Amino acid sequence: xxxxxxxxxxxxxxxxxxxxxxxxxxxxxxxxxxxxxxxxxxxxxxxxxxxxxxxxxxxxxxxxxxxxxxxxxxxxxxxxxxxxxxxxxxxxxxxxxxxxxxxxxxxxxxxxxxxxxxxxxxxxxxxxxxxxxxxxxxxxxxxxxxxxxxxxxxxxxxxxxxxxxxxxxxxxxxxxxxxxxxxxxxxxxxxxxxxxxxxxxxxxxxxxxxxxxxxxxxxxxxxxxxxxxxxxxxxxxxxxxxxxxxxxxxxxxxxxxxxxxxxxxxxxxxxxxxxxxxxxxxxxxxxxxxxxxxxxxxxxxxxxxxxxxxxxxxxxxxxxxxxxxxxxxxxxxxxxxxxxxxxxxxxxxxxxxxxxxxxxxxxxxxxxxxxxxxxxxxxxxxxxxxxxxxxxxxxxxxxxxxxxxx
Amino acid sequence: xxxxxxxxxxxxxxxxxxxxxxxxxxxxxxxxxxxxxxxxxxxxxxxxxxxxxxxxxxxxxxxxxxxxxxxxxxxxxxxxxxxxxxxxxxxxxxxxxxxxxxxxxxxxxxxxxxxxxxxxxxxxxxxxxxxxxxxxxxxxxxxxxxxxxxxxxxxxxxxxxxxxxxxxxxxxxxxxxxxxxxxxxxxxxxxxxxxxxxxxxxxxxxxxxxxxxxxxxxxxxxxxxxxxxxxxxxxxxxxxxxxxxxxxxxxxxxxxxxxxx
Numbered sequence: 001x002x003x004x005x006x007x008x009x010x011x012x013x014x015x016x017x018x019x020x021x022x023x024x025x026x027x028x029x030x031x032x033x034x035x036x037x038x039x040x041x042x043x044x045x046x047x048x049x050x051x052x053x054x055x056x057x058x059x060x061x062x063x064x065x066x067x068x069x070x071x072x073x074x075x076x077x078x079x080x081x082x083x084x085x086x087x088x089x090x091x092x093x094x095x096x097x098x099x100x101x102x103x104x105x106x107x108x109x110x111x112x113x114x115x116x117x118x119x120x121x122x123x124x125x126x127x128x129x130x131x132x133x134x135x136x137x138x139x140x141x142x143x144x145x146x147x148x149x150x151x152x153x154x155x156x157x158x159x160x161x162x163x164x165x166x167x168x169x170x171x172x173x174x175x176x177x178x179x180x181x182x183x184x185x186x187x188x189x190x191x192x193x194x195x196x197x198x199x200x201x202x203x204x205x206x207x208x209x210x211x212x213x214x215x216x217x218x219x220x221x222x223x224x225x226x227x228x229x230x231x232x233x234x235x236x237x238x239x240x241x242x243x244x245x246x247x248x249x250x251x252x253x254x255x256x257x258x259x260x261x262x263x264x265x266x267x268x269x270x271x272x273x274x275x276x277x278x279x280x281x282x283x284x285x286x287x288x289x290x291x292x293x294x295x296x297x298x299x300x301x302x303x304x305x306x307x308x309x310x311x312x313x314x315x316x317x318x319x320x321x322x323x324x325x326x327x328x329x330x331x332x333x334x335x336x337x338x339x340x341x342x343x344x345x346x347x348x349x350x351x352x353x354x355x356x357x358x359x360x361x362x363x364x365x366x367x368x369x370x371x372x373x374x375x376x377x378x379x380x381x382x383x384x385x386x387x388x389x390x391x392x393x394x395x396x397x398x399x400x401x402x403x404x405x406x
Numbered sequence: 407x408x409x410x411x412x413x414x415x416x417x418x419x420x421x422x423x424x425x426x427x428x429x430x431x432x433x434x435x436x437x438x439x440x441x442x443x444x445x446x447x448x449x450x451x452x453x454x455x456x457x458x459x460x461x462x463x464x465x466x467x468x469x470x471x472x473x474x475x476x477x478x479x480x481x482x483x484x485x486x487x488x489x490x491x492x493x494x495x496x497x498x499x500x501x502x503x504x505x506x507x508x509x510x511x512x513x514x515x516x517x518x519x520x521x522x523x524x525x526x527x528x529x530x531x532x533x534x535x536x537x538x539x540x541x542x543x544x545x546x547x548x549x550x551x552x553x554x555x556x557x558x559x560x561x562x563x564x565x566x567x568x569x570x571x572x573x574x575x576x577x578x579x580x581x582x583x584x585x586x587x588x589x590x591x592x593x594x595x596x597x598x599x600x601x602x603x604x605x606x607x608x609x610x611x612x613x614x615x616x617x618x619x620x621x622x623x624x625x626x627x628x629x630x631x632x633x634x635x636x637x638x639x640x641x642x643x644x645x646x647x648x649x650x651x652x653x654x655x656x657x658x659x660x661x662x663x664x665x666x667x
Binding site: 259262263266267268269270271273274276277278280281282283284285286287288289295299391394395396397398399 | 457459483484485488489493494496500501502503504505506508509512513514516517518519521522523525526527529533536537538540541542545546549557558576577579580
């Protein structure tokens with residue numbers, strides 16, 4: 001009963017708020033006011049239903065039950081648990097995934113291959129940011145700056161010095177790392193909100209520099225005619241070249257996943273996680289937090305540098321509007337949605353956030369609305385993200401016997 | 407007796423407040439020393455000064471190395487001080503809550519291991535061996551504090567007393583010569599306190615680690631300590647064996663206030 005009252009109140013409030021916009025229409029020909037009560041009442045009924053649902057969800061949450069009567073994490077957790085506990089199944093799933101990914105450009109259209117390339121690039125970016133935000137707990141909002149640095153490194157080195165893709169790939173990564181250090185040093189003492197603001201500023205500085213340094217970067221016009229990556233001098237048409245880039249990105253993503261999962265489980269990775277949990281305790285336990293923070297920035301930014309070089313090669317044209325704050329926010333959303341620190345979760349989230357808008361073009365008007373709604377609902381009911389609590393398995397000699405790893 | 411920790415005229419000012427006032431203290435090798443005093447006397451501030459979280463305003467803190475060298479700790483960073491052989495626990499427990507019990511202890515091994523980023527990526531034999539050693543050492547420390555059955559739990563799932571023991575195991579993982587315990591028995595029931603007492607004795611007897619502890623449980627302090635320092639308003643007002651401290655009129659006054667009698 002109380003729930004109905006609350007919902008009715010919410011509906012009433014909403015009706016009052018939207019009355020001027022939705023309920024009143026001025027007829028400028030006859031100079032009269034038309035009241036659209038039907039719309040207002042319809043809206044009220046809708047809000048009433050939504051509020052009831054909302055309340056019900058919260059009641060379930062308060063009672064400690066899952067909001068959706070699905071096994072943990074929208075079925076994802078369940079599937080993952082099955083994969084984790086049965087190595088045979090896991091190998092099968094990985095093989096299927098590998099085959100699908102490998103056949104993708106052959107079976108899919110040119111358009112689909114292109115979408116997949118950008119999705120894979122975002123996977124790389126999200127995994128990189130995952131090191132800084134998810135593992136080390138340093139909230140960085142200007143991550144896209146490193147992406148821009150990678151892309152412009154290739155664009156400019158090619159334009160002025162004629163360097164090719166393969167020479168620029170390591171340089172782009174290295175430059176991003178250097179900028180990562182450059183950002184890392186001044187923000188060593190900052191944490192939380194303050195760090196977020198400074199990094200946000202950093203992202204804007206990089207973008208505005210690219211936009212206004214017209215003599216070098218071409219300003220808002222950007223850099224065009226960037227060559228696609230070469231393959232021992234073989235000449236390729238656009239379709240072949242796109243397929244080639246697809247495989248290149250795929251390999252890059254696989255390397256990223258392998259390297260990051262190894263890092264995560266290493267001595268360095270543990271120190272990163274400890275830094276996220278408690279900085280003072282971390283320091284008192286003998287961890288050099290300056291070093292750990294800087295390595296987090298460096299390790300996170302290098303992937304964005306690599307992804308930037310590949311992005312420039314894929315689009316052959318770059319300008320500052322590709323590197324706005326929206327992109328940073330998007331990448332951060334992938335990390336948060338996927339689950340801080342979880343590699344599988346972040347990969348899935350990146351695919352969802354990039355592929356869903358592409359395949360749901362029909363709803364493109366409501367894209368941001370849906371995006372916001374999903375984020376709000378996620379944070380309320382599953383703040384830990386799609387996948388959480390991944391735990392490394394340890395081999396303890398005293399328990400599991402000497403030698404031989406699990 | 408050879409001192410391990412030597413503090414000379416240590417003072418710490420916070421603006422106009424003098425939190426520590428020319429405090430001198432020494433802890434010998436294998437000695438258990440207690441630091442007691444009313445709330446706000448500056449005991450935890452003292453710990454923070456010694457471990458490098460604060461930089462002392464005046465005075466010197468020395469740690470004597472394994473070969474008898476005298477190392478000045480003032481102005482060094484906390485992680486350097488830890489790697490020189492000083493470890494601590496916190497009054498308000500500061501575990502890495504989302505990490506497992508074993509991983510918490512493994513963080514303590516961080517300053518005794520070397521593997522870098524390249525090693526982590528390549529996972530060569532040396533890195534793997536070092537990591538395995540770190541895992542096994544950490545596990546044996548968990549056995550020492552009787553937490554081995556919980557090694558794969560997250561730290562925040564442990565009961566209070568167990569969290570305190572985990573902090574001790576994590577501190578021991580840094581291979582200290584000097585161990586600082588900040589109210590290790592706070593919030594423990596009598597049985598847990600008793601077990602803790604045995605643990606502290608065990609650590610001292612088996613590894614010759616010197617221990618300095620802040621504690622309010624007088625039964626425990628009297629039973630454990632070789633010597634006691636009493637603090638009030640940032641100064642040391644008395645020092646001596648438990649028996650001497652128990653009968654010291656200034657200490658009684660500081661703790662109980664001035665009576666009519």
